[in-house]
Amino acid sequence: MTTGTLTRADLAESLHREVGLSRADSSKIVEQILAEMCGALSRGENVKISGFGTFVLRDKGERVGRNPKTGIEVPIAPRRVLTFRASQMMRERIVGAG
Template identity: 60%
Template sequence: MEIQNPGTVTRADLAEAVYREIGLSRSESAELVESVIDYICNSLLNGEHVKLAGFGTFSLRDKKERIGRNPKTGEEVPITSRRVLVFKPSQVLRERVDSSLTPKK
């Protein structure tokens, strides 16, 4: 599957890929992509981990409040507690990315 825009993959790119690979109509492909993204978002908001075999795992992590430092001034600044999205790539994805970065001889 080839993505048309080499810089950023958009929802439209994903929908177009589904259209070409699966053969659904363009509107059905866009609906399917939106549906999958909504399902992932809702699962994360419900506190679930989202694991996509061969790709990776998405999860939310709570970070505690802490003291940070402004790199320009050195001034200490409080950083409030927050929830962050974490992605851990699968070993399969890591190997594919690593092998694509290795120069071909």
């Protein structure tokens, strides 16, 4: 695996090594899982992976922002944002690793 960023290729390679599937099948499974997650999120559903965390869609209302260069107030349109909340188990593993 590479250091710094975990990629789709890294996930597929790990699946290939650990489970013994072909590289093509491993890559296909990773793509199918990510496509299913994207589909659920685009339908407005949250995605929860037990022991890992939850991807949550939040609607943010319109608000007033400020251009830092000029100081002029500008309206910021309402939008939907994706947030991730790590599970307690994941938080404990991250803190324990540091």
